[in-house]
Amino acid sequence: MTAQEPTKRDEAIIAAKSSALFPILMAFFMLIYAVWFGLAWGVIGWAVFALLVVYAGCLIFHGVSAVRAVAQLPQPKPTPEVNKIGKQMQILSALTYIPLWIVIILLAVFSLQRYIMPALTLIIGMHFVPQAKIFHRTIDYCLAPLAIVAALAAFYIALTTNTSWQMVYAVSGIGGALATAGYGLYMVMILRRLIREIDQV
Numbered sequence: 117m118t119a120q121e122p123t124k125r126d127e128a129i130i131a132a133k134s135s136a137l138f139p140i141l142m143a144f145f146m147l148i149y150a151v152w153f154g155l156a157w158g159v160i161g162w163a164v165f166a167l168l169v170v171y172a173g174c175l176i177f178h179g180v181s182a183v184r185a186v187a188q189l190p191q192p193k194p195t196p197e198v199n200k201i202g203k204q205m206q207i208l209s210a211l212t213y214i215p216l217w218i219v220i221i222l223l224a225v226f227s228l229q230r231y232i233m234p235a236l237t238l239i240i241g242m243h244f245v246p247q248a249k250i251f252h253r254t255i256d257y258c259l260a261p262l263a264i265v266a267a268l269a270a271f272y273i274a275l276t277t278n279t280s281w282q283m284v285y286a287v288s289g290i291g292g293a294l295a296t297a298g299y300g301l302y303m304v305m306i307l308r309r310l311i312r313e314i315d316q317v
Contacts, residue, residue, distance in 0.1 A: 125314055126192035132310040133186045135303055139179030142300030143172035149292035152233070156286035168293065175300040182307040189314065204250045212243040230274050230281035237288040238267035241295065255302050259295040266291020 150168045153161035194202070216239045223232050241263025248256030270288035273279055 123195070127195060127198070128310045128313045129186070129189050129192050130194060130198050132182070132307060132314065133189070133191070135307055135310070136182040136186050137179060138303040139175040139182065139300045139307070141179075142296045142303065143175040143179070146175075146293050146296040146300065147172055149237070149289035149296065152282060152285040152289045153293075156280070156282040161286065168297070171297065175304065178304045178307070182304075182311070185311055201250060205247075208243060208246055208250065212239060215239065230284050231271065233285040233292075234267045234270035234274065234288040237263050237270070237292045241267060241291065244295070255299070259298050262298070263291040263295040266294075 146168060147165075150165050154165045155161070157164075216236060219235050219239070220232055223229060223235065241260050244256040244260035244263070248254065248260075267288050270284050273287055274281075274284045
């Protein structure tokens with residue numbers, strides 16, 4: 117075994133451990149976005165939600181399997197690159213979730229609750245863009261527009277029509293559900309690849 121092989125394996129272990137919960141989290145968030153389909157569109161919406169519940173179950177199954185697999189692995193010392201990514205993500209999280217909660221609180225205080233889900237979806241969609249740069253991957257650039265466009269469409273509907281707030285939430289939820297569903301699947305595929313790499317090195 118060369119000196120580089122343990123480093124490569126350590127990086128794979130760190131990546132797998134830090135990502136193992138993401139399929140489970142994405143399943144949870146996807147259902148939060150999707151529940152508004154049923155509330156807005158009745159039987160058809162609930163049918164779509166039921167399909168997504170099944171899909172969420174698959175994501176959770178793979179997520180739990182990944183958590184169990186990485187729990188048996190040692191905890192390597194973080195590399196400089198891992199530390200750099202960790203710091204960048206801490207900054208991004210602060211710049212995302214602090215404004216997000218401020219916006220939610222302000223909208224609630226001023227009785228503008230119909231705009232909460234579009235605002236949430238828009239901010240989460242926008243945070244995919246810098247995240248793509250941090251992790252040097254393109255999937256985030258593909259997912260971000262789904263949430264952003266749906267959020268903007270929901271804002272337009274809320275501002276220009278008298279449609280119900282449930283409909284506004286459902287429209288923005290389309291982008292959020294698609295983005296989280298896609299990200300959950302992507303993380304399942306990444307975790308499977310990482311675990312194979314760990315076993316092979």
